Amino acid sequence: MKKLGINDLGKFKLVGGLDVYRKKVAFVLSEINVEKNDYFSKIYLYDGRNVKQFTSGPKDSNPRFSPDGKFIIFTSKREKESKEAELYSIPTTGGEARLLTKFKLGIIDYEYSPDGNSIAVITPIELERKKKGEDVHIIKEIPFWFNGIGWVYGKRNQIYLVDTKSGRKRKLTRGTLNIQTLKWSKDGSKIYFIAQEDREKRPMISDLFVIDIKTKKVNKLTNSEWRIGDFLPIDDGTFILRMSTLERGIPTNTHIYHFNPETKEIKKLTAKLDRSAYNSLNCDVRGKSRNPLVYKEGWIYYIATDGPKANLFRVNLKGKIERVVDGNRSIETFGLGDYISFIAQDATTPTELYILKDGKEKKVTAFNDWIKEYKLSKPEHFKVKASDGMEIDAWIMKPVGFKEGKKYPAVLEIHGGPKTAYGYSFMHEFHVLTAKGFVVIFSNPRGSDGYGEEFADIREHYGERDYQDLMEVVNGALKRFDFIDEERIGVTGGSYGGFMTNWIVGHTKRFKAAVTQRSISNWVSFLGTTDIGYYFAPDQIGKDPWSNLDGYWEKSPLKHAPNVETPLLIIHSIEDYRCWLPEALQFYTALKYLGKTVELAVFPGENHDLSRSGKPKHRIKRLELIVGWMERWLKK
Incomplete structure (x- = not known):
C-alpha cells in the first residue's frame, strides 16, 4: 500500500x-x-x-x-x-x-424570513468612509485588525434586509453595535441578534438584542454579564442560549442555558456535563461548517467536546442530557430534517456526510475513499498518571512500515489554544510524519478542552503544570514503547503549542530538534500588537504589564532564550494578527544574537491559519520545512 x-x-x-x-x-x-x-x-x-x-x-x-x-x-x-x-x-x-x-466588505451570516420574502444579512460597514485615494490609517480604537480579515477599526457588523425577488437591500441597523449572529421571530416582525456593545472595553461580553422590523427600535434583553455565542427563540417567548458566564475567564466552558427575558431568570441546562458545547478538536483537513443549535420537540441538539471526541448531544428544558451520535470521532456539523444528517471524521477517515434514521447510521458520501489505498498509522491511546495524580490522555502513532526491534525517532506534537484538544480527528501532518519514519506522540495536557473547567484553567500558570504534563507524557511513552529512541526526540506546535515549544527549549535539553509555529515569545508585545492580545493576555497571564511586569516577563520564552540549546526552526506568517510577526522576529534575533542554532521561515500573504487554510503551495512548503528540519537533526 x-x-x-x-x-x-x-x-x-x-x-x-x-x-x-x-x-x-x-x-x-x-x-x-x-x-x-x-x-x-x-x-x-x-x-x-x-x-x-x-x-x-x-x-x-x-x-x-x-x-x-x-x-x-x-x-x-x-x-x-x-x-x-x-x-x-x-x-x-x-x-x-x-x-x-x-456586499462590499463580505457576508458574516444570513437567514431567510419565515415567509421567504426577505433575507436578513449581517455585513461589515464602515462607520466613517475614507476620502478617495486616502491610504493613511487614522486609528482611534482597538482592536485595529483581526486575523484572517485585516483592518477592522472603524467597522461594525450591521444587518441589511434583502428582497428575495428584486434583490433590493435596505439597511436595518445603525450605530456601533457589532452584530455576530441573528434569528427571525416566528411571525417575521422582529429579528433577534447577538452583538457586542463595546468590543474595546468589554471585548468578551456579548448581549441578546431584538429589533422591530417596522419601527427599527432596538431593545437589549440581557444585562452585559455573559459571552453569548448563539441562541434560539422558542415559542413561549423565552430563549435557548449557548454561552459562557466567564466565571473562570476564557477557560469557562460554554454551556446551554434557558433564559427568560421578562424575569431575567436563567437556568444552566447542561450542568450535569462539564464540557464545552462546541467542537474544539484539531484538524488540518476539514471543511468550513456552522456550529448549529437546533430546538425540536422539546430537545436542544448541540455538539460537545468530550475528551478526545466531539459527539452530538441533546438536552431538554429539565436538564436531561442524552448522547445522540456517539463514537470515537469528530462530529463537524449536523442538521435535523426527516432524519439526522451530520458530517464526521475520525483519525484515519476524512470528512464525509452521514445520516441517522430509525436508529441506523449510513455513510452517504465517499469523496475520500481514496484514502483506503494508503497505509495509515492508527493512533494508539494510552494514559499517563501525572505526578499530581491526574490522568492525561495521550496517543502514539507508529511509523508506517514499523518493524519490531528497531529504534525510531519521535516527534511530540502540541496543540494550540490552549483550550482545544487532540483526539479522534484527521491530522494530515501526523500521517506525513509517520510515513517519513517518525513516531508521533500527542496528548491533552492541562489547559486542554474536553475534561472540565478546572482541567482547562491554567491562567497565570503557563509553563507550569501544562509543561510538566507534556514532559511526563514523553517519559510515559518512553517507558511503555521501547521502539522510541530517547536520544532522537523532536517537538513542534503552533499558537499556544508554539509558545510551549518556545518554553520547552528554554527549560530542557531533552529535545534534539524543535519547530515553533505562529508562536508567542513575549507576552508584553503580544498584548500590544495582536487582535485579541489586549484581553487574552490579562485573562491568561494576570493583570497587565504595568501592574505585573515581572509576571509577564517571567512567562515570556524570550526571557529564557539564553538557556536554549535545541536547534530551532521558527515558522511564522506575515499577516498573522493573532500572534503577530514580531513574536517570531524577537525570538529569532535573540537566539542569533546569543549564538544559538536557529532559522526563520516567513510566509507572505498568510495568517494564523496557514496550516489549515493557507495557500496550498505554502501549506506544502510548511510541511516540507517541518519534515526537513526533523530529518536533519533526528536522523543523523
Missing part, C-alpha cells in the same frame, strides 16, 4: 457547510487545487437516495434552504472582476443561479 505524502494534500475533499430541508441535505464540497494554488467549492445535494453536484462553482458555499424548501441561497465568487461578496438564489429543482445582491 502507498504511504501518505506531503503532496497528497491536494487529494483531500473537504466536506462541510450543511443545511437541511426534510429529506434534502445541501452541503459544500471544497477541493484543494495545488496546481492553481487555490481552493474551489461547489454545493452538492442529497435527496434521501442519491448525491449529486448541484452548483457549478468555482467558489460556492454556505447553502440555506428557503422556508418552503423551493430555493437555496448561497454565497459565491463568480464575477471575476468583483471583489465583493455575492449572494445567489437557485431553485432546488435545478436551473441557473440568480445573483441577488453584493
